[in-house]
Every structure is written in C-alpha cells, then in structure tokens.
Amino acid sequence: MARLRSPDFTASELQRNLSVVNALGVVTLIFGGTMAFPLAISWWLQDGATLAYDVAILVTCATGGIAWLATNRYRRELEVRDAFLLVVLVWTVLPAFATLPLLRAIDGLTFTDAYFETISGITTTGATVLTGLEQLPVSINVWRTQLVWMGGMGLIVLAVAVLPLLGVGGRQLFKAETPGPMKESKLTPRLAETAKGLWLVYALLSAACMLAYWLAGMKPLDAMMHMFATMGLGGFSSYDASYGEFDSVAIEVVAIVFMLAAGLNFATHFSAFRGHSLAPYRRDQEAKLFLIVTVGSGVGLAVYLWWLAVYPDLGTALRFAMFNTVSIATTTGFSSTDYAQWPMFAGLWMLFLSSFSTSAGSTGGGIKMVRAAILYQQVYREFVRILHPSAYTQVKFGGSVVPNAIVFAVLAFLFVYIAIIVSLTLVMVASGLDVLTAFSAVVACVNNTGPGLGEVGPSSNYQSLTDFQTWICTFAMLLGRLELFTLLIVFTPVFWRK
Amino acid sequence: MKIVILGAGQVGSTVAESLVSEANDITVVDLDGERLRHLADHLDLRTVEGNGAHPSILRAAGAEDADLILAVTQSDQTNMVACKLAATMFRVPTRIARIRSSDYLGHEEVFAPENFAIDVTICPEQIVTEYISKLIEFPESLQVVDFANGRVRLVAVKAFTGGPLVGRPLSEIRQHIPDVDSRVAAIFRHDAPLIPTGDTVIEHGDEVFFLAAKEHIRTVMRELRRMDRPVKRVMIAGGGNIGSRLALALESTYQVKLIEVNKRAGDRLSRELNSTLILIGDSTDEELLETEHVGEMDVFCALTNDDENNIMSSLLAKRMGARRVITLINRSAYVDLVHGGQIDIAISPANTTIGALLTHVRRGDCAAVHSLRRGAAEALEIIAHGDARSSKVVGKRVEDIGLPKGATIAAIVRRRVPLADDEIACAIGADDDVIIAHHDTVIEKNDHVIVFAVSKQLVPKIEKLFAVGVGFL
Numbered sequence: 001m002a003r004l005r006s007p008d009f010t011a012s013e014l015q016r017n018l019s020v021v022n023a024l025g026v027v028t029l030i031f032g033g034t035m036a037f038p039l040a041i042s043w044w045l046q047d048g049a050t051l052a053y054d055v056a057i058l059v060t061c062a063t064g065g066i067a068w069l070a071t072n073r074y075r076r077e078l079e080v081r082d083a084f085l086l087v088v089l090v091w092t093v094l095p096a097f098a099t100l101p102l103l104r105a106i107d108g109l110t111f112t113d114a115y116f117e118t119i120s121g122i123t124t125t126g127a128t129v130l131t132g133l134e135q136l137p138v139s140i141n142v143w144r145t146q147l148v149w150m151g152g153m154g155l156i157v158l159a160v161a162v163l164p165l166l167g168v169g170g171r172q173l174f175k176a177e178t179p180g181p182m183k184e185s186k187l188t189p190r191l192a193e194t195a196k197g198l199w200l201v202y203a204l205l206s207a208a209c210m211l212a213y214w215l216a217g218m219k220p221l222d223a224m225m226h227m228f229a230t231m232g233l234g235g236f237s238s239y240d241a242s243y244g245e246f247d248s249v250a251i252e253v254v255a256i257v258f259m260l261a262a263g264l265n266f267a268t269h270f271s272a273f274r275g276h277s278l279a280p281y282r283r284d285q286e287a288k289l290f291l292i293v294t295v296g297s298g299v300g301l302a303v304y305l306w307w308l309a310v311y312p313d314l315g316t317a318l319r320f321a322m323f324n325t326v327s328i329a330t331t332t333g334f335s336s337t338d339y340a341q342w343p344m345f346a347g348l349w350m351l352f353l354s355s356f357s358t359s360a361g362s363t364g365g366g367i368k369m370v371r372a373a374i375l376y377q378q379v380y381r382e383f384v385r386i387l388h389p390s391a392y393t394q395v396k397f398g399g400s401v402v403p404n405a406i407v408f409a410v411l412a413f414l415f416v417y418i419a420i421i422v423s424l425t426l427v428m429v430a431s432g433l434d435v436l437t438a439f440s441a442v443v444a445c446v447n448n449t450g451p452g453l454g455e456v457g458p459s460s461n462y463q464s465l466t467d468f469q470t471w472i473c474t475f476a477m478l479l480g481r482l483e484l485f486t487l488l489i490v491f492t493p494v495f496w497r498k
Numbered sequence: 499m500k501i502v503i504l505g506a507g508q509v510g511s512t513v514a515e516s517l518v519s520e521a522n523d524i525t526v527v528d529l530d531g532e533r534l535r536h537l538a539d540h541l542d543l544r545t546v547e548g549n550g551a552h553p554s555i556l557r558a559a560g561a562e563d564a565d566l567i568l569a570v571t572q573s574d575q576t577n578m579v580a581c582k583l584a585a586t587m588f589r590v591p592t593r594i595a596r597i598r599s600s601d602y603l604g605h606e607e608v609f610a611p612e613n614f615a616i617d618v619t620i621c622p623e624q625i626v627t628e629y630i631s632k633l634i635e636f637p638e639s640l641q642v643v644d645f646a647n648g649r650v651r652l653v654a655v656k657a658f659t660g661g662p663l664v665g666r667p668l669s670e671i672r673q674h675i676p677d678v679d680s681r682v683a684a685i686f687r688h689d690a691p692l693i694p695t696g697d698t699v700i701e702h703g704d705e706v707f708f709l710a711a712k713e714h715i716r717t718v719m720r721e722l723r724r725m726d727r728p729v730k731r732v733m734i735a736g737g738g739n740i741g742s743r744l745a746l747a748l749e750s751t752y753q754v755k756l757i758e759v760n761k762r763a764g765d766r767l768s769r770e771l772n773s774t775l776i777l778i779g780d781s782t783d784e785e786l787l788e789t790e791h792v793g794e795m796d797v798f799c800a801l802t803n804d805d806e807n808n809i810m811s812s813l814l815a816k817r818m819g820a821r822r823v824i825t826l827i828n829r830s831a832y833v834d835l836v837h838g839g840q841i842d843i844a845i846s847p848a849n850t851t852i853g854a855l856l857t858h859v860r861r862g863d864c865a866a867v868h869s870l871r872r873g874a875a876e877a878l879e880i881i882a883h884g885d886a887r888s889s890k891v892v893g894k895r896v897e898d899i900g901l902p903k904g905a906t907i908a909a910i911v912r913r914r915v916p917l918a919d920d921e922i923a924c925a926i927g928a929d930d931d932v933i934i935a936h937h938d939t940v941i942e943k944n945d946h947v948i949v950f951a952v953s954k955q956l957v958p959k960i961e962k963l964f965a966v967g968v969g970f971l
Contacts, residue, residue: 384775388775388777388789388790389789390777390778390779390786390789390790391775391776391777391778392758392761392764392765392767392768392776392777392778393768393776394765394768394769396768396769396772400769401765401768401769
C-alpha cells in the first residue's frame with residue numbers, strides 16, 4: 001500500500017511547489033518590466049549602458065514568462081507554507097536577475113559583489129561594494145536606487161497591489177513580508193485595496209520628497225535617485241561622498257524630514273491621508289517614541305560633540321549630529337561626514353539606535369520600536385511581579401493590551417536576533433576580520449542600515465571584504481529584511497515535513 | 499406629578515420609594531414580576547410587567563399622560579429606545595435616562611430631540627465615583643457636594659479640638675479668616691440638628707456643614723480641625739463599575755492599588771487602567787493586605803457589590819493602619835450602623851444618586867438637589883422666579899422670608915448679566931457672583947438660592963415658598 005501511495009504523494013508535493021513557481025514567474029515577469037525605467041533613462045541620456053538592459057529585460061521576462069506559462073496548470077490558492085516559500089524565493093531570485101545590468105555595465109564586477117549590491121538595494125540596506133559611483137553610467141545608479149525604492153514598500157505588497165491573482169493566499173504573503181509583530185490589522189476590508197493604498201501614499205510622499213530635493217537645489221536626476229534612497233531608507237547615493245557631496249543645509253533638512261516620515265508606519269500615513277486629519281499620528285504611540293528617541297538622540301549627540309570640542313560651535317555640531325543620527329537611526333545609511341572620526345560612543349550609539357528605532361510597517365529595519373517597547377514593558381512586568389506577587393499585569397502598548405502570544409513571539413524574535421548577531425559576528429571574526437568591523441558589519445546588515453564602523457565605516461565600504469564575508473553580509477541583510485523568521489523557517493525541518 | 503419609572507433595580511426602587519413619599523403617582527415597569535410584587539407590597543404605586551422599550555407596555559404604564567419618564571433599566575439601549583418612544587408616541591414632556599456607556603456619553607448629539615430625545619442622562623456609577631473622588635481630595639471631610647456648577651461647595655466636617663474655631667462662638671470666624679466669606683449652614687451635635695447663630699459655640703465632635711466658594715474650602719476646614727497630610731496612596735477593593743471608574747479618575751494624581759477577586763475582571767481592568775496596580779485576590783485576605791502595605795494607605799475604599807465584604811475588609815484595613823476607610827454599602831440599614839464608628843465614611847449609592855434625579859422631579863425649578871447625612875437632610879439649589887408681587891422670596895431680605903424652622907438660606911448665586919425677559923434658561927456661568935447669605939441679603943429675580951434643610955420633611959414647604967403665585971406666566 002505504502003508503495004502505491006508514495007508516488008502519488010510526491011506528485012502532489014511537486015504540484016504544490018510548482019504553484020509557487022507559477023506565482024514566482026509572474027512576479028519575475030513584472031520585475032523584468034521595471035527595468036524599462038533605467039533603460040529609458042539610459043536611452044535618453046545615451047550613457048552607454050543601453051545594451052545592458054536590453055539583455056537583462058529579455059532574460060528576466062523570458063524566464064519569468066516561461067516559468068509562469070509552463071506551470072499555469074498547477075495554479076491554485078497558496079497555503080501558509082507556500083506563502084513563506086514564495087516570499088523567500090522572490091527575495092532571493094529577483095535580486096539575482098537584478099544583477100544582470102550591473103554585471104554587463106561594470107567591468108570586472110563579480111557575481112558575488114553584484115548580488116551583494118542588489119540585495120543591499122532591495123533590502124534597503126544601502127551598503128555598497130562599488131567605488132567611483134560618479135563614473136558609473138547614470139542609469140546604473142538609477143537602477144540601484146530604484147531597487148531600494150521598490151524593496152522599501154515590499155515586492156510582495158507591490159505584487160498584491162497590481163495582481164489580483166494572488167487572492168486569499170496573498171494575505172499570508174503580506175504577513176510574511178510586512179515588518180512588525182502585529183500584522184492582523186487591516187486598513188481596508190480588501191487586501192488589494194490596502195496594498196494599493198500603501199503604495200499610493202508611498203508614491204505621494206516620494207513625489208513630495210523629490211520635489212523638495214529639487215527645490216533645495218539638487219539636479220532633477222539626483223533628486224530622483226536620492227528620493228528613491230531616502231523613502232526606502234536605503235542610503236544608496238550616486239556619489240562616493242554621499243551627502244557630503246552637496247554640503248547644503250537645505251538638502252540635509254529635506255533628507256531628515258523625509259527619513260523621519262519614512263520611518264513611521266505607512267499604515268498611519270495611509271489613515272491620515274484617507275481621513276484628511278492628523279489624528280492618526282497623535283494616536284500612534286510608536287511614532288511618538290520613534291520621533292522622541294531619534295530627534296532626542298540627535299540633539300544629545302550634538303551637545304556631546306560640541307562639549308568634546310569636535311565641532312567649534314553648537315550649530316555645526318547640531319547640523320552634523322542630527323543628519324547622521326537620523327540617517328543611521330532610521331537605518332538609511334547616508335552620511336554627510338565621516339562620523340567614524342567622532343568619539344567611539346557616538347558611532348556605537350547610532351548603531352544601537354538603528355537596531356530598534358523605526359516603526360513597524362515603515363521602510364526601515366531593525367527589531368522595530370514596538371517590539372522594543374513590548375520588551376521594555378515585559379521587563380517592567382517581571383519587576384512588578386517580584387514585588388507584588390498577586391499583581392495582575394499585562395503588556396500594553398498605545399492604550400491596548402498586547403496578547404501574551406505576541407509578547408512571547410517578540411521574546412523569541414529578540415532571542416533569534418541576538419543569536420544571529422552573535423553567531424554571524426563570530427563567523428566574521430573567525431574569517432579574519434577585527435571585532436569592531438565584524439560586529440558593526442553584521443549589525444549594520446541585519447538592521448539594514450548600511451555603513452558600519454571600522455573597515456566598513458562611512459568613509460570606506462564593503463569592498464575590502466572577502467567573498468565569503470560578502471556572502472555572510474548578504475545573508476544577514478536578507479534575514480533582517482524578512483524579519484528573521486520568514487527566512488529561517490524555510491531552513492527548518494518542520495517546514496519540509498508533511 | 500405622574501411619573502413612569504422603567505426598571506425596578508436598585509436605582510429604580512430607591513427613586514420610587516423617595517418619590518412616593520412626596521405624593522406623586524408612580525408606575526414602575528420591569529421584566530421581573532417578583533421584584534415588582536415586592537415593591538408593590540410596601541409602597542403605594544402601580545406596577546406593569548414587561549419590556550419598557552415596547553410601545554404597548556409604555557401605554558399600559560400610562561405614558562400618555564405622564565409628566566416624566568425615568569428610564570433606569572440595566573440596559574442603555576432599552577433606556578434610549580424608551581425615551582425615544584415616550585417622546586414621539588406619547589409626548590412625555592421630561593425624559594430622563596440612565597446611560598452608563600461612555601461610548602454614548604461622549605456624543606451629545608445622540609441625545610438631541612431629533613435623535614433619542616433624552617433631556618437628562620444620569621450615570622449613577624459616575625456620580626458615586628465623583629462623590630468619592632471629592633472625599634479623597636478633602637480627606638478630612640465627611641461629605642462634599644457642589645452647587646452652581648461647582649462654584650460653591652457644601653462641606654460636612656467633624657470638628658476636633660485643635661481647630662482654632664473649636665470652643666469659640668461662630669461669629670469669631672470673621673476675625674479668624676477675614677478674607678474668606680463662608681457660612682455655617684447647620685451643626686449636628688450628637689445627631690441632633692442645631693440652627694447656628696452668631697453665638698453658637700462649636701464643640702469637639704460636632705458635625706459642621708459649611709458653605710464656601712470652591713477655593714476657600716481648605717481655609718475654612720483648617721478652622722475646624724487639624725489638617726491631615728494630603729492623600730498620596732489609595733487602595734480600592736473591588737474592580738466593578740465604581741471601582742474601575744474611581745481608579746481611572748484617581749490614577750493620574752495618586753498611587754492607586756486595586757484589589758479584584760476575579761481574574762477575568764482583572765483582564766478587563768488592565769485594559770482600562772494604566773498606572774493602577776491591579777492585584778488579584780480577596781480584599782478580606784489579611785495576608786494580601788499585609789503584603790500590599792495597607793497600613794501605609796491614606797485612603798482605603800471598599801467598593802465591591804457585597805456589603806458584608808466591604809464592611810469586613812474596611813474594618814480589617816482600619817485595624818491594620820489605613821488612615822481613612824470609605825465603604826460602599828447598599829443596604830440602608832447598614833449605613834447608619836457603621837458610619838462614624840470604625841468606618842469613617844459609609845456611602846449609600848442610592849442616596850448619593852437620588853439627588854441627581856430629584857433635581858428634575860421637584861416642583862420648584864431646582865438646579866441641584868443633594869441628599870445629606872445619608873438621606874436625612876437635604877440641600878437644594880432653587881431658582882427664584884417671579885417678581886416681588888407674585889413671589890414670596892424675590893425682593894425680600896433673607897431674615898424676612900418665612901422659611902420653616904430648620905431651613906437656612908446659605909448662599910445665593912447671582913447672574914452678573916441680567917436675563918432678558920424671554921430667557922428662561924438659568925445656567926450659571928463662571929463669571930457669576932457667589933454671595934454668601936447674611937440676614938440682610940436681598941434676593942433678586944432669577945437668583946439661585948442654596949437652601950439647607952436639616953430634615954427632609956421641610957422640603958415641600960420650601961418648595962411651596964419658592965413657587966410662583968397665580969398670575970405669573
């Protein structure tokens with residue numbers, strides 16, 4: 001009997017996986033289409049990279065299209081397990097296709113470095129292995145920053161917004177990709193409407209950001225590229241010196257404002273936009289904490305730097321401290337000066353902020369402010385329990401009770417987060433890096449921040465790492481963007497057990 | 499007056515009892531026939547069994563010619579629908595509903611005439627909560643009630659040796675605190691009322707009722723007793739409707755601990771409250787009280803639904819060192835039994851809330867009615883209508899008004915801007931004058947007169963005095 005049933009069973013298992021391939025095919029097809037934008041830029045500017053896209057689009061769309069058509073018969077509703085598999089595949093396969101233009105346009109770029117670069121972009125990390133960004137074809141820089149922008153709101157969210165075919169299974173996909181501990185809140189009754197709404201708000205804010213950059217003195221193309229990187233909190237720039245290139249207070253202020261905006265929950269932006277009121281911001285406890293911590297740290301570090309006479313006057317100190325603190329805390333990764341030259345505390349504090357400051361549902365990385373707040377309250381709760389054995393306490397956030405299940409999930413999340421940082425740091429140290437570089441590179445990658453300290457500090461980049469170390473960082477960035485569990489679950493035996 | 503009362507629960511029956519004694523025609527409607535029979539057995543009223551939100555039941559209860567409908571069932575929805583029906587189908591002039599959910603209370607427009615048509619909403623739990631909050635704000639007082647929208651307060655306080663005025667004649671108060679105008683409305687010595695004159699000497703143990711502007715309360719109180727240190731720590735036993743509301747009202751100002759026996763309720767409480775420490779356990783459990791340092795509490799409030807439990811936990815808390823204990827007691831027989839002994843203050847929710855209802859039932863135009871001394875005495879804020887010809891009070895000096903013995907005019911609130919002739923509404927604003935009444939104060943038209951009656955029996959006579967004679971209107 002067992003023998004008879006066994007092939008049957010494998011077939012259905014295969015069919016399930018084929019249905020995932022089917023969905024992946026569609027997403028790849030669309031992703032190939034988005035390369036038309038840098039192609040148009042390239043063709044318009046005649047920057048010499050036109051050919052790179054021709055082939056890339058052809059390969060990507062053809063692969064996606066064939067995968068889709070070939071598996072169309074297996075198309076069906078995705079289940080929870082399939083959703084996780086699809087999300088992981090989307091986030092690993094698409095960046096591979098995205099390397100095609102880079103590989104063709106930049107001589108001597110290895111696949112390892114190119115994949116690192118596209119993963120860095122799409123996970124909104126902003127770490128780079130490229131130097132001489134100014135000499136690259138303009139369209140290549142557009143493509144790099146465009147990846148940040150698309151990855152910021154999420155590839156799946158984008159797919160759900162434009163593709164009705166994902167249907168009910170889309171809800172699982174959405175949850176697997178959206179950052180934050182509480183993913184049940186629906187903004188609209190229909191998921192596709194939610195996805196569209198989020199992208200609409202994202203696009204509107206982006207348009208405002210680009211306009212502001214342009215008014216503040218950037219050239220239109222620069223304004224667009226830096227808008228992409230700002231809104232996605234990615235931190236790619238078209239200049240090696242990042243914002244040091246512009247040396248303009250106005251531009252830095254615009255950047256600060258929009259980095260802070262992108263660090264808020266886009267669901268809050270959406271509610272405010274739909275209701276034409278600012279009330280949702282006032283109600284958003286997480287936003288308050290995020291703004292207080294980030295801006296407060298900026299001011300605090302300014303005073304600290306001024307007091308240590310790093311900068312002669314408080315105004316200059318405030319300008320540099322605020323921009324770099326907001327940039328790192330929101331996990332963007334722009335820099336306007338080499339803050340590695342500041343006293344070590346400043347750099348470490350900024351890196352620390354990046355691990356928890358941004359809001360759930362924003363384009364930032366790290367463990368998110370809401371998780372930090374829940375953890376803090378859980379600790380407080382333990383203290384109360386010791387002092388008052390009969391006390392009944394619950395973790396509350398923003399006026400509502402956080403169910404214990406979520407508190408435990410957050411605790412597990414933090415454990416995995418710390419375990420990942422420790423183990424990856426050890427691997428990096430074992431591979432020959434100094435502790436500061438290894439630790440800061442891992443933290444900056446897991447948090448999707450970008451620049452670390454030491455060899456991977458703001459004045460240098462990840463070019464000096466070996467291939468092995470580069471792959472570790474690539475893995476760390478993906479882990480961070482998919483919030484650990486979505487990626488890790490695919491590697492567990494439970495996932496593949498029937 | 500013909501009054502229909504919906505709901506024969508605690509509030510409904512207390513109101514019915516109080517109103518029957520004031521010669522009104524009462525009909526009580528309830529779903530529970532047993533409860534109605536019990537009520538009809540010892541009160542002179544009519545009962546109708548059924549759902550008060552059904553037109554047929556309302557008609558059977560005589561809503562067609564009722565002057566007032568009082569919807570005080572457990573359900574907000576029933577009360578609201580009944581008021582709407584009373585307004586549209588039976589044209590009942592005055593509609594009062596008990597609304598407990600703050601979700602409704604937050605939206606005034608829900609009660610507008612074109613919507614649910616409710617003239618007055620009352621929330622007994624809220625009234626009791628405010629009452630206790632004031633007692634905690636003035637921990638030395640026995641009772642604090644508001645008049646003229648809180649501009650004037652009537653405070654009951656026990657005089658103790660150590661207060662500068664104790665052992666001295668009342669007239670000396672002017673020399674003690676020359677800048678503060680206040681008036682002692684009544685003194686109860688060994689539970690017997692005394693009408694104070696300038697020569698009355700306050701003795702240790704007297705229960706003194708005085709009236710003063712809100713900001714002067716503390717100054718006057720300091721004359722009558724040594725002041726305790728202000729309240730910092732409060733423990734509440736019972737996380738029911740009143741307990742949780744009180745904790746919410748207090749938690750931002752004081753350190754609040756709340757004991758609740760039911761774990762499920764603890765879940766609800768932790769949703770509603772923020773900085774209050776919620777303890778799961780029995781409030782009569784000595785060990786729990788000990789570990790939570792009941793002895794260091796400035797105030798202990800026992801607010802569960804169980805009278806016996808409240809009394810026992812209060813006694814326990816008092817013995818373990820709680821500075822002041824406040825106990826909620828539903829059964830009126832118990833209230834007098836325990837008040838003033840080991841238990842500092844016994845509160846009867848029915849007595850506390852009845853005033854809010856009586857305000858709208860009285861024949862005279864009352865702005866506020868407060869039941870005092872656990873229902874024995876009463877203070878009223880009556881509006882003086884008419885003119886010197888039609889009224890027995892307007893244009894007269896206080897000493898010339900023929901008030902019954904035992905009633906005192908304590909204060910007058912006068913509108914700074916005189917009313918236009920066609921204006922009837924008499925709400926008191928923040929800028930109106932508060933005049934502490936003296937023997938030569940002259941009452942004017944539309945004054946809010948605050949009258950203290952040492953006994954409830956005097957109230958109809960006072961109302962009659964303020965009633966406008968034939969010819970007016």
